[in-house]
Structures are given as structure tokens and as C-alpha cells.
Amino acid sequence: MTKVLSVTSECVPLIKTGGLADVAGALPGALAPHGVEMRTLLPGYPKVIAAMGRKKTVAQWDDLFGGFARVWRGKLGQQVLYVLDAPHLFDRDGGPYSDAMGRDWQDNAERFAALSYAAARICADGIEGWQPQILHCHDWQAGFAPLYLRELGAGDRVKSLLTIHNIAFQGITRASMIERLGLPHSGFNERGYEYWNNISALKAGLVYADKLSTVSPTYASELMTEDFGMGLDGVLQQRQEDLTGILNGIDEGIWSAPYKSPSGKAKHRRALRKEFGLPDWPGPVCVLISRLTEQKGLDLLLQALPALLDRGGQLVLLGSGDRALEQAFLDYAEVHPGVATTIGYDEALARRMIAGGDAILVPSRFEPCGLTQLYGLAHGTLPLVALTGGLADTVINASPAGLAAGAATGVQFHPVTAQALAQALMKLVKLFEDRATWTKMMKNAMAAPVGWSHSASAYAELYRDMARGT
Ligand code: ADP
Known part of the structure; x- marks a missing residue:
């Protein structure tokens, strides 16, 4: 068995703000059949500690970034979960990164440096007689861990992998924090963790981890471009040899359709329309489930929606985030019965929504992998997606070639503009009206491989190569 410690700031079913939580929660179970023993380290937010059953202290520090801290051992499904209980950092009401008003915690740099340091110490010292071979870090919140691991002198024994789930979040903090964070001064330069005179936790990870990965092959290449790299494209270009893209999967136990064939959807569509008081129009019921942010292209959808509604289509949207976008969609629904x-x-x-919808919309400006289009595929709820990142890798476009080959599973549009999205919505309605083609696409979608098996074996192989030093 390859022994891997996975370090993450969120993890289902305990705490979630986005796709990272789904992935971190699914990996240990998905990897077990592939010869990987993954244990997970998670911060001790109140919700997490409250959800732990029997727990046992397995490590402790008198002073971890300003207070007493210990590691509890618990269970995540069949696997071991370690929880970093550091009340001065994590015992507070609000979200993992921000307070109830959505303001970032002022001490986020220390909070996640503490998580990263605890991870590095577990790898350097072993825990309960268990010695990890691989330290798998997720996003900026675990970005300092590979550097701490080297500082502890364990970088040769334990190899580190950093996975980028979203490069938009970089964990930037001011340079005066160097000592507080216990970072070596020698790394404060362009080739180290310095970023425009600040400290970047993500850049630290990108520079010091032995290997890098991200959550789709297309996003891996996009990250090396100015348009998508968000200032870190140069660093990623330099590490091109060490960067791979491994698609996320979904938990097929949780996300399987409540019907076996396309005809099973009708009942769920009726129920969805009834729940939202939507009229029985002839067009497709489109659904959208998302954080409401600039990334997700929802402003474009507001402009493009008439193309759908005018042709008898409908939209059911669920999301939260940007207040202006929330209000805009509430206002839109007020005046549009569809x-x-x-x-x-x-x-x-x-x-x-995913069970009852005919199509699921993901018009993101960038999308490292995206999960909702995968849920859609599994339910024969055809994805209409921007041609970017994981959306490009997981949907087969209903292009003339895709249709002729009988392989299409959805609609892709490019460039990511309101106009191209409107055209894609019109195309969607046309496809929907052609019942034979639509049913064939639903069947294709429902048969598409969206589980973890392929990607779990890719991770397992990567860990094994790393442990072997190749
Ligand atoms: P991101 O990580 O950028 O938010 P993903 O598509 O990778 O995007 O993952 C988002 C996850 O969060 C999916 O599991 C999606 O179903 C879920 N999600 C997002 N918004 C909501 C919401 N308002 N209600 C329920 N689930 C949501």
C-alpha cells in the first residue's frame, strides 16, 4: 500500500464550500482499491469536531502559531481522519475562510500555515507509527506544507504533490509575516514564495512541491497561459514537466439517477415544474447550480436567457454568492414566468433539479474541472457548457461530427460571450425538439464514465512513481 496524507481545508460530508470538498471526501475511498492508503488532515472547525464520534489525541503541540493544538483521530468513511484541533485558529462561528458577513478572517495566513505545518510534522515524524510516503496538498491552504517539509529535513523521505483546484485563490499575505509564518528568508524571492513583494502560499506550493497536478488536462494547459494562469503562468511553465491534469470523478453512489432509462425523467420533470410553479411549456427545463460569482459566467446568462425563454425553454437556478447577481436573478424570475x-x-x-431538468447549464469563464456537468451526465440531464477546462474534457459536443458519430453528450460554446451562449441555447432547444437525437444523447450521457475509477488509478500511479523517485 502507498501511504498518503491528504491535507485539505474542506471535505464532504463534514465541511464544504465547493468542489474541493467533494474531491477530498471521495479520494480516500476511491483510492483504497488501487493500493493507496490515504488518511486526511482537516482543520477542527466547530462543525467538524461536533460531527466526530469517538476521538483520540494522537499528536499535540504546546504552541502552534500562538496556542495549544492537538490532532484528533476520527473516521472518514472506512478511512482514518485526522482533525487539527487548534481552538485559537478554528473554533469560531462562520465559514472556513470568512465570518458570517463574508469577510475573510484576518488571520487566514496563520490558520492555514498551521494546518500546513501540522501536515509537514506528521509526515516528518510519522503518526501513530504510520509513516506517510506522500504528502498530497490541496490548493493554497496547504501550499506551505512542502516548504515546511523541506525545512524539517524530510523532503527526501516524503514526496509532495500539490493539486490546484482553482488558481484564482492564492493565499497572499504581506511580507512582514515571514517570521510569524516560520518561513525561511532564503525563499523570499522570485524563485521562491515571494509574489510581487508579498508572500503567496499557492506559489510556495507550486515552487516547492515535488509534483503538481490539476483537475483536468485542459485546465493544466490553460494554466500555463496568461489568460488563465492569473499571474502564475510563468511559474507553471517552468514546472511543465511536473504538472499533470487528472479529472475529478463523482461519487456514483450519491449521484446516480433515480431512473435507468431516459423515459424515467418525465416524472421528475413534472415534479420539478410543480415545485416551482412553472407552466408546462414545450421547451427544455434547464437547471443551474452554482456559486454566483464572476467566474461562473452568470452575467452572460442573464443577457442570453431570452434565446431560451422565447423558444419555450425554462430555467431553474439555485445558488448563492455575489449579492448583485442574486438580486438580478430574483428580479428576473419576478417578471419571467419561465x-x-x-x-x-x-x-x-x-x-x-438534476433529476428533473432536461439540461444543465455551466457557462463558466474558466472551470478547472466542474462537477455539476458530471452530475448532469449521470442523469441524462444534458450539459450546455463553455468550452474551457474540465468542461471541454468531459462533454462531447453535439457538433455535426459528434452527432454523426452518435457520440454527443451535450452542447459546448466558444468564445465565452453572451452571443455565443445565446446561440448555444437556441441549438439546445432545436436538439430537444428532435426527440430521437435528444434521447440518443441522453443515453450516451448516462453511459459516460463519470466515476472515479480511471482517475483513481491515475493518482495511484502518480503516487507510486513519486514514492519510487521517478
Ligand atoms: P466550484 O468548486 O468552483 O464551486 P464545482 O462545480 O467544482 O465548482 O463544485 C461545486 C459543488 O458545489 C457541486 O457539488 C455543486 O453541486 C455544489 N453547489 C454549488 N452551489 C450549490 C448550492 N447553492 N446548493 C447546493 N449545492 C451547490
Whole structure:
């Protein structure tokens, strides 16, 4: 068995703000059949500690970034979960990164440096007699861990992998924090963790981890370009040899359709329309489940929606985030009988929407992998997506060639503009009207491989190569 410690700031079913949590939660179970023993280290937010059953202290520090801290051992499914209980850093109301008002915690740099340091120490010292061979870091929150590991002198024994789930979040903090964070001064330069005179946790990870990965092959190449690299494209170009893209999968136990064939959807569509008081129009019911942010291209959708509604299509949207976008969709639904908006976070509703919808929309400006299009595929809820990142890798476009080959599973559009999105929506309605083609596409979608098996074996192989030093 290859022994891997996975370090993450969120993890289902305990704490989630986005796709990272799904991936971190699914990996240990998905990897076990591939000869990998993955244990997970997670911060001790109140919600996490409250959800732990029996727990046992397995490591402790009198002073971890300003206070007492210990590691609890618990369970994540069948696997071991380690929780960093550091009350001065994590015992507070609010989200993992921000307070109830959405303001970032002022001490986020220390909070996640502490998580990263604890991870490095577990790898350097072993824990409960268990010695990890690989330290798998997720996003900026674990970005300092590979550097701490080297500082502890364990960089030769334990290899590190950093996975980029979204390069938009970089964990930047001011240079005066160097000592507080216990970083070596020698790394404060262009070739180290310095970023425009600040400290970047993500850049630290990109520079000091032995290997890098991201969550789709297309995003891996996009990251090396100015348009998508968000200032780190140069660093990634330099590490091109060490960077791979491994697609996320979904938990097929949780996200399987409540029907076996396309005809099973009708009942769920009826229920969805009823739940939202939507009229029985002839066009497709489109659904969208998302954080409402600039990234997700929802402003473009507001402009393009008439192309759908004028042709008898409908939209059910669930999301939360940017206040202006929330209000815009609420206002839109007020005056358009074909649109329903729910602001909030509701997994059960997300499930009903995916089961009842005909199509799922993901018009993102960039999308490292994206999960909702995968849920859509599994349910024969055809994805209409921007041609970017993981959306490019997981959907087969209903192009003339895709249709002729009988392989299409959705609609892709490019460039990511309101106009191209409007055209894609018109195309979607046309496809929907052609019942034979639509049914064939639903069948293709439902048969598409969206589980973890392929990607789990890719991770397992990467860990094994790293442990062997190749
Ligand atoms: P990101 O990580 O950028 O938010 P992903 O598509 O990778 O995007 O993952 C988003 C995850 O969060 C999916 O599992 C999606 O279903 C879920 N999600 C997003 N918004 C909501 C919401 N308002 N209610 C329920 N689930 C949501």
C-alpha cells in the first residue's frame, strides 16, 4: 500500500464550500482499491469536531502559531481522519475562510500555515507509527506544507504533490509575516514564495512541491497561459514537466439517477415544474447550480436567457454568492414566468433539479474541472457548457461530427460571450425538439464514465512513481 496524507481545508460530508470538498471526501475511498492508503488532515472547525464520534489525541503541540493544538483521530468513511484541533485558529462561528458577513478572517495566513505545518510534522515524524510516503496538498491552504517539509529535513523521505483546484485563490499575505509564518528568508524571492513583494502560499506550493497536478488536462494547459494562469503562468511553465491534469470523478453512489432509462425523467420533470410553479411549456427545463460569482459566467446568462425563454425553454437556478447577481436573478424570475430562482445552498434541491431538468447549464469563464456537468451526465440531464477546462474534457459536443458519430453528450460554446451562449441555447432547444437525437444523447450521457475509477488509478500511479523517485 502507498501511504498518503491528504491535507485539505474542506471535505464532504463534514465541511464544504465547493468542489474541493467533494474531491477530498471521495479520494480516500476511491483510492483504497488501487493500493493507496490515504488518511486526511482537516482543520477542527466547530462543525467538524461536533460531527466526530469517538476521538483520540494522537499528536499535540504546546504552541502552534500562538496556542495549544492537538490532532484528533476520527473516521472518514472506512478511512482514518485526522482533525487539527487548534481552538485559537478554528473554533469560531462562520465559514472556513470568512465570518458570517463574508469577510475573510484576518488571520487566514496563520490558520492555514498551521494546518500546513501540522501536515509537514506528521509526515516528518510519522503518526501513530504510520509513516506517510506522500504528502498530497490541496490548493493554497496547504501550499506551505512542502516548504515546511523541506525545512524539517524530510523532503527526501516524503514526496509532495500539490493539486490546484482553482488558481484564482492564492493565499497572499504581506511580507512582514515571514517570521510569524516560520518561513525561511532564503525563499523570499522570485524563485521562491515571494509574489510581487508579498508572500503567496499557492506559489510556495507550486515552487516547492515535488509534483503538481490539476483537475483536468485542459485546465493544466490553460494554466500555463496568461489568460488563465492569473499571474502564475510563468511559474507553471517552468514546472511543465511536473504538472499533470487528472479529472475529478463523482461519487456514483450519491449521484446516480433515480431512473435507468431516459423515459424515467418525465416524472421528475413534472415534479420539478410543480415545485416551482412553472407552466408546462414545450421547451427544455434547464437547471443551474452554482456559486454566483464572476467566474461562473452568470452575467452572460442573464443577457442570453431570452434565446431560451422565447423558444419555450425554462430555467431553474439555485445558488448563492455575489449579492448583485442574486438580486438580478430574483428580479428576473419576478417578471419571467419561465424562470425560478432559489438563493441559498441546498443539496437535496440540487438533486431534485438534476433529476428533473432536461439540461444543465455551466457557462463558466474558466472551470478547472466542474462537477455539476458530471452530475448532469449521470442523469441524462444534458450539459450546455463553455468550452474551457474540465468542461471541454468531459462533454462531447453535439457538433455535426459528434452527432454523426452518435457520440454527443451535450452542447459546448466558444468564445465565452453572451452571443455565443445565446446561440448555444437556441441549438439546445432545436436538439430537444428532435426527440430521437435528444434521447440518443441522453443515453450516451448516462453511459459516460463519470466515476472515479480511471482517475483513481491515475493518482495511484502518480503516487507510486513519486514514492519510487521517478
Ligand atoms: P466550484 O468548486 O468552483 O464551486 P464545482 O462545480 O467544482 O465548482 O463544485 C461545486 C459543488 O458545489 C457541486 O457539488 C455543486 O453541486 C455544489 N453547489 C454549488 N452551489 C450549490 C448550492 N447553492 N446548493 C447546493 N449545492 C451547490
